[in-house]
Amino acid sequence: MRSDVRDYTLTAPGSLNAVLSALAANPRLTPVAGGTELMVALGVGRLGPHELISLHRLKELRFIEEHSGILTLGAGTTFTDIRRNATIAREFPLLVQTAAWTGSIANQNRGTLGGNIANASPAADSPPALLVYDATIELVSANGRRTLPYGEFHLGYKKTVLLPGELIYAVRLPCRFAKHRQYVRKVGTRNAQAISKIALAATALMDGATVREIRLAGASLVDRPARLHATEAVVLGKAITPELRTLAAAALASEIKPIDDIRSTAKYRMAVACNLLDEFLLSL
Amino acid sequence: MAPKEPIVGAPALRYEGEAKVLGRAKYIDDLHFPQMIHGATVRSKFPRGRITAIRYGEGVPWDEFTIVTWRDIPGENTIVHLLKDHPCLVEEIVNHPEEPIVLLAHPDKALLRKAVDAVTIEYEPLPAVFTIEESEAPDAPVIWNSEAGDSPNVFKTYLMEKGNVDDVWASADYIIEGEYSTGAQEQLYIENNGVIAEYTEESVTVWGSMQCPYYLHHALQLAFALPEEKCRVIQVETGGAFGGKEDYPSVIGCHAALLAMKSGRPVKMVYDRLEDMAATTKRHPSRTRHRTAVSKDGRLLGGEIEFAIDGGAYVTLSPVVLSRGTIHAAGPYNWPNLRIRAKAVATNCPPHGAFRGFGAPQSIFGLERHMDLIAKTVGITPEELRRRNFLQPGGSTATGQLIKDPIDLNGMLTRALEESGYHAKRAEFTKTNPTSPIKRGIGFATFMHGAGFTGSGERRLNSLVAIEIDDEGSPEILVSSTEFGQGTNTILCQVAAQTLHIPYKNVRIAQPDTHRVPNSGPTVASRTAMIVGKLVEDASHNLLTCMRASGLLEETYTPEQFCHAALAYKQKHGELRATARYQAPGDIFWDDDKYRGDAYPAYAWAVYVAEVEVDTRTYMAEVKNFWALQEVGKVLNPVLAKGQVEGGVAQGIGYAIYEKCVWKDGVMANNQMTNYIMPTSADLPPIHVLFEEVPSIHGPFGAKGIGELPMDGPAPAILNAIEEATGVCFNHCPLLPEDIFDKLANPTSISADSSQLQPAVAGPVFSGTTS
Structure with a gap:
């Protein structure tokens, strides 16, 4: 432990309303859900925020419910909750897969979907799955609630639309992907307990040989979790031919901006992203 | 009478296993002494320079801290290993990042951390080198020089010669060259380095997680200028070591003892993972160059091998690591003519040190990759090339050691290839690979590993063991040999139990003190x-003998009779104790100057086979199946032996394709388990462990050494399999997906490398990569 815990304060008001009031009163408070990201920073002495407020075990945030074709996951849903839910397994298998890839079993027991989204790592496992399932996200603060497409939530590297005092309340997924071809592949540094070098998620609805609908999203391809709109546009409404695959790869290469870092290289990430896209297109 | 079932060769339960499983085992961080405070280290953040100022920043109550610098060392400012160039604390010149400069102690651990961060050290920078190539460059700055070294920046060289290699080149059908290199590797024991030290009445005691209590005992005598009876070292339960706790405990042990002396209180120092990975020793990076003369029927006529290792900033154990690497560079083959030039060079990285295999995995990697290149060049299979060159009983090794044991490497190779389905798989993969995005391959390595200290080492060690009867009439083994997960306690108790004809559970082994x-x-x-x-x-x-001579023990006896006789002897004579001291076998000779003779009393022999898959979409290689066949003499405990091999293979797989130390000006940049990638169980294949047992006269009941062997073979076997799968040759480990991508996705870089040429294209005289 490289931090002195006496330098930190943690309050746990115990209800969502109390948390929102506290956040409204003190904008310096940093919300903590499962703490799986924060504890790592604390351990190595790099945790910047010193005033923390706990969302752990807030019942109002931990739920999974389905109403008229919309599945709603509370922000406090853990990855273990996701892995164990029969509706998610049936309707959103990619989300189950990415939850299983997230950290270790212990991380999955503590870590929450909302925390993972708010942490806003471009390498996070679940956001690409949420993006290709056309998720919307609901935010809550003392001033009220607002809902927006999840694709508009991330603004840049570790930047989101969240305002001071605002929390993620829930993520909503339309249950209409049963007939879509679905794909996700993570290329990590190893097969378990790994951070993505890159990942690609995709859903597509075929009409004969023609691509009627397509959604693509990746991890560590740009500075944030993001849809790959230019590549989607090339493929939409077309049949998969060798020429189209080449055009799609070119579009992908033009819209992603992978980087060199301690885990991999930009050129490797670029090449593998194109290979994964091709693997998906070939499967259609 | 003796127990009916043999004890040696049976899976006796791990001696300390119950305490470990039930959480009763006490590791160093579980121990708390009255008045104990905590110690920490202020380290250099700079590879090389002269210290111009040390400032203790504001906001820290410095008067509450114990502060130690080199001026507080009562004896010599050195951590003694082979030489005394390694200071305990920096006096003036910093030679590597993370070098210890100031020690701090305080009762409050969290405050200690802030104090470490509040010390700033100013330097006048000096030029530094970080790789073998930079260290040996003609215009390299001289960073290490000593009368003991062979030339500037060189800690040690060896020249080993057999026959006359200069005569073979003219008559060779093929001359094949290759260069191979390996990276550093972190031991990654579960428990980090840690000790507790106490200094009272001019004597010093250190408890710690370690392999070699007498190494630290020696280091303390010099640093504290105390006689040996005033220094005491006690090993406590140790959570893994792999060589990483061979020499390093001398550093942390002396540091804690200095703080204990100055503070007058017991001091605990336990590194966290970041500090342990950044500051303590790792496996030496290496480079091996081969130039080999081969006949057209695939016989090795002669070879020149240049073997170089990066020792880091101080000599530490590098000369002996180099020695083992040099001797193992020739492998289990018959070389009529051979010249090996080896050197350990200085760089401004933290000193590299012992790690399972100790130089052998490095040079064996080079040789076993090179053997596959030779086979490809000559146009025979890797299997056939080895069969034509294996050492046979009656033959002699590269050091001129006569092979007396009835080894059968051909038979072992046949068995390993059969067990792994090698031939069928090769045929199948050749058929399926062209149309599959996943390329499969199978490859192997054949190798040997010498047991015991090299050359005259065991004679110099002059080891002594004792057995004493305790108050209950049970024998207790007294040795400084330590348990750190590998099974020392268990096998030594098995050997004593079987020899004494009493049950295994009746034998005790003393805590090393x-x-x-x-x-x-x-x-x-x-x-x-x-x-x-x-x-x-x-x-x-x-x-x-002693008990029988006293008339208290009959020729045959029950365990109860043994116990009674032992107690009766003890009552009569005060104690019952027997000892045994090492005596060099009469027919073992070694010449340290010429590096000729019997390098080791015995060798373990092995054939390891790896089956791999390389996904051409992600460029990831995975080991899908593994067979490890070894001849290690009598297997003392089959469960522990299998565990040793499985663990070594897993570590070898990490070495081959996962574990990369990322260096930035001598600093390990990925000193966290998130970014230093060791394989998990999800990355490891089934490991089939197979033994052959040819008893050796040198070990108890015919046993030989086994601990390091499994580290030697996986990396070359895996890279040989990857070449089989992809058709592309890779000569560096660790081999990461990014490296495979660089060659597979960039064909021009492949054709530029002559190791890819086919023999028909190359012509009869084949010269590979030139300097």
């Missing part, structure tokens, strides 16, 4: 089972 146990040598070099085990067997015989 230099005030109590004799020096049976360090727990390194695959020597414990063979050398120390033999001494335990001898001491057990001596104990029986």
Whole structure:
């Protein structure tokens, strides 16, 4: 432990309303859900925020419910909750897969979907799955609630639309992907307990040989979790031919901006992203 | 009478296993002494320079802290290994990042951390080198120089010659060259380095997680200028070591003891993972160059091998790592003519040190990759090339050692290839690979590993063991050989039990404490089972002789009769104790100057086969199946032996394709388990462990060494399999997906490398990569 815990304060008001009031009163408070990201920073002495407020075990945030074709996951849903839910397994298998890839079993027991989204790592496992399932996200603060497409939530590297005092309340997924071809592949540094070098998620609805609908999203391809709109546009409404695959790869290469870092290289990430896209297109 | 079932060769339960499983085992961080405070280290953040100022920043109550610098060292400012160039604390010149400069102690651990961060050190920078190539460059700055070294920046060189290699080149059908390199590797024991030290009445005691209590005992005598009886070292339960706790405990042990002396209180120092990975020793990076003369029927006519390792900033153990690497560079083959030039060079990285295999995995990697290149060039299979060149009984090794044991490498190769389905798989993969995005391959490596200290090392160690009867009439083994997960306690008790004809559970083994146990040598070099085990067997015989001579014990007896006789002897004579001291076998000779003779009393021999898949979409290689066949003499405990091999293979797989130390000006940049990638169980294949047992006269009940062997073979076997799968040759480990991508996705870089040429294209005289 490289931090002195006496330098930190943690309050746990115990209800969502109390948390929102506290956040409204003190904008310096940093919300903590499962703490799986924060504890790592604390351990190595790099945790910047010193005033923390706990969302752990807030019942109002931990739920999974389905109403008229919309599945709603509370922000406090853990990855273990996701892995164990029969509706998610049936309707959103990619989300189950990415939850299983997230950290270790212990991380999955503590870590929450909302925390993972708010942490806003471009390498996070679940956001690409949420993006290709056309998720919307609901935010809550003392001033009220607002809902927006999840694709508009991330603004840049570790930047989101969240305002001071605002929390993620829930993520909503339309249950209409049963007939879509679905794909996700993570290329990590190893097969378990790994951070993505890159990942690609995709859903597509075929009409004969023609691509009627397509959604693509990746991890560590740009500075944030993001849809790959230019590549989607090339493929939409077309049949998969060798020429189209080449055009799609070119579009992908033009819209992603992978980087060199301690885990991999930009050129490797670029090449593998194109290979994964091709693997998906070939499967259609 | 003796127990009916043999104890040696049976899976006796791990001696300390119950305490470990139930959480009763006490590791260093579980121990708390009255008045104990905590110690920490202020380290250089700079590779090389002269210290111009040390400032203690504001906001820290410095008067509450114990502060130690080199001026507080009562004896010599050195951590003694082979030389004394390694300072305990920096005086003026910093030679590597993370070098210890100031020590701090305080009761409050969290405050200690802030104090470390509040010390700033100013330097006048000096030029530095970080790789073998930079260190040996003609215009390289001289960063290390000593009368003991062979030339500037060179810690040690060896020249090993057999026959006359200069005469073979003209008549060779093929001359094949290759260069191979390996990276550093972190031991990654579960428990980080840690000690507690106490200094009272001019004597010093250190408890710690370690392999070699007598190494630290020696280091303390010099640093504190105390006689040996005033220094005491006690090993506590140790959570893994792999060589990483061979020499490093001398550093942290002396540091804690200095703080204890100055503060007058017991001081605990336990590194966290970041500090342990950044500051302590790792496997030496290496480079091996081969130039080999081969006949057209695939016989090795002669070879030149240049072997270089990066020793880091101080000599530490590099000369002996180099020695083992040099001797193993020739492998289990018959070389009529051979010249090996080896050197350990200085760089401004933290000193590299012992790690399972100790130089051998590095040079064996080079040789076993090169053997596959030779086979490809000559146009025969890797299997056939080895069969034509294997050492045979009656033949002689590269050092001129006569092979007396009835080894059968051809038979072992046949068995390993059969068990792994090698031939069928090769045929299948050749058929399926062209149309599959996943390329499969199978490859192997054949190798040997010498047990015990090299050359005259065991003679110099002069190891002593004792067995003493305790108050309940049970024999207790007294050795400095330590348990750190590999099974020392268990196998030594098995050997004593079987020799004494009493049940395994009746035998005790003492906690290694230099005030109590004799020096049976360090727990390194695959020597414990063979050398120390033999001494335990001898001491057990001596104990029986003593009891029988007294008339208290009949020729045959029950365990109860043994116990009664032992207690009766003890009552009469005050104590019952037998010892055994190492005696060099009469027919073992070694010439240190010429590096000729019997390098090791015995060798373990092995054939390892790896089956891999390379996904051409992600460029990831995975080991899908693994067969490890070895001849290690008598297997003392099949469960522990299998565990040793499985663990070594897993570590070898990490070495081959996962574990990369990312260096930035001598600093390990990925000193966290998130970014230093060791394989998990999800990355490891089934590991089939197979033994052959040819008893050796040098070990107890015929046992030889086993600990290091499994580290030697996986990396070359895996890279040989990857070449089989992809058709592309890779000569560096660790081999990461990014490296595979660089060659597979960039064909021009492949054709530029002559190792890819086919023999028909290359012509009869084949010269590979030139300088």
